[in-house]
Amino acid sequence: MPSYLKVRAHVVDFVNKIKKLGKDDPRRIMHSFKVALAITLVSMVYYLRPLYKGIGDTGIWAIMTVVVVFEYTAGATLSKVMNRGLATFLAGVLGIGAKYLASLFGPKAEPIVLGCLVFLLVASATFSRFIPHIKRRYDYGVLIFILTFSLVAVSGYRVDKIIALAHQRLLTIILGGATCIIISICVCPVWAGADLHSLTVSNLEKLASFLEGFGDVFELPSEVDNTNRSAERDRSFLTAYQSVLNSKSTEESLANFAWWEPGHGKFPFGHPWKQYLKIGVLTRQCAYHIEALNGYLDVKYKASSEFRIRVQEPCTKISFEAGKALKELASSVNLFTYPSSSAKHIQTCKNAVEELRHTTCFWFEIQPVAAWSYGMR
């Protein structure tokens, strides 16, 4: 009986996790239905006989295209469709060229020449995937290029049959790709660009919340110590910044996918997505300083209360004003406006830094954060 209960607990736990995944971002559920819809639509090719006869057995390429190409964001899907289409076309043309070239050497030498050509082209294409720019934007295209080129060059068919096959294959890839693009853009689209925008804003806001609250928590170490439980509940804003520390790879892939997206909502085509990466670098730099600041909240490393009383007021002010300035910057990034009042907060912050500078050495840690907020403008 206990083992039965154990299994049940595991199942309940699992179901709860699944529910949470869906609740955290309902677009995930929508995405699953979108993929299923695309595959069902494309597989109708098989059921509707007239179409089936036109496209033939290569119809499996349409399903294959949908499965491997349909990604979560519209940008990622577009990037894969473009890569797949162009790479298939290019590799098909080159493959037919290679076959023709090899056929000039006579039937005996042909397989050897073709083998050498495949070896060289595959080796150089594989190496090109290590080039950062290609890895970032065309990795999937190079993979499909290698695949199609090998298939065309190696297949035992004559050139005219290959052309007919390639024509069919391109047609089905276009069918699958178009289905993916239309569904991904028209049915509850998930834009990588919009996600990058809101990620940038929310990261700035997390840092701002920490700084705004840091002064208060720093002020009351003994109370925090005593009323551990309620304090921990209130201090969630003090740990939110931690997700910023490792945001680099997410931001970079979102910016990369956003580059492929057409204009949508507030973001025209060619929106300066790279600027978000620059803000991201600065945001993480600030988060590193905050991680260091956070260390001071640990009771073990508390300074003497005499020292704390000395620095309390200017520290609280610096941190609070830096937080205010950051919040202002976040909202100006969000609304595409000029951050008018953040300069005021930064000036107040700088004055407090000067004040502190004369009394103690604590400004060491705070000043870079303040300077950073200033540099953001």
Next chain:
Amino acid sequence: MPSYLKVRAHVVDFVNKIKKLGKDDPRRIMHSFKVALAITLVSMVYYLRPLYKGIGDTGIWAIMTVVVVFEYTAGATLSKVMNRGLATFLAGVLGIGAKYLASLFGPKAEPIVLGCLVFLLVASATFSRFIPHIKRRYDYGVLIFILTFSLVAVSGYRVDKIIALAHQRLLTIILGGATCIIISICVCPVWAGADLHSLTVSNLEKLASFLEGFGDVFELPSEVDNTNRSAERDRSFLTAYQSVLNSKSTEESLANFAWWEPGHGKFPFGHPWKQYLKIGVLTRQCAYHIEALNGYLDVKYKASSEFRIRVQEPCTKISFEAGKALKELASSVNLFTYPSSSAKHIQTCKNAVEELRHTTCFWFEIQPVAAWSYGMR
């Protein structure tokens, strides 16, 4: 003429970049040749007629398997081969079951029942890719599962023909997969586990170099200021730690791939790869503090020279001893030995912290680093 020179400069620049890529890690060149070798070997299926007739047109699946499955590290290749093989088998069995089930409803209802089954299974499989554990380890497998299931369920063939096809397809996938595994493990293997091990050690060493050198640079700010050029050359060790800050995703994927690898060299099968991730978290935490420390080297934020003279000696000592302890830990991780002498350095470091504690507040920043080194043991 200038445009011609421009193009030439671009080409030279590009060639140099390519050369650098190869020089930085010659295993990349080797990898390219390994992939080309695998594809050439598998494509011999087409040239050697007896084999060709046995496997038939599905031989393209062998080439396809090699192209999409051959990854840079042995672990990644193994992970993909296992995922592809198991998912194809499972989806094939389920697909045939679905076809059989649908056929019970009569020829008119069959496509509708099949369509519903495909829709439901694809939607739930796609959603399962959002579950972190599945995303990390079986993402590719789920993709192949969706692909194979759709192909089998949708194809117009009768069950007996599908079984023959599935048999052939599994055979070619095994042929392609085995080629990849053998070449990837036997020809100059790149082990994800060994890479993770050396990455962990080198990250610890980078932090140690910073801490060992930090005291000296902190001591001599005016000289650094004057002889900017030579100083910058010597200070390269001060920026090496920056690569540690964003090491998380690399470490996690290496640890994930290492899990799939058989025993090799010093690493038996089931080596505790997760422990490296724990060290990685601590290493990055230390790197964040170092990033904050590094801010103090900026001339703009220098404290008064009076204050600096007061803290100089203990600070240099703390930093140097913490660095020594870290270096010792790095070498003990590297050689799988117990770090015997690091405790001594940490004690010296702690004494210096106590010394500083009585004179000033600067220990605020240093202490967490020292405590961190201690926690590492």
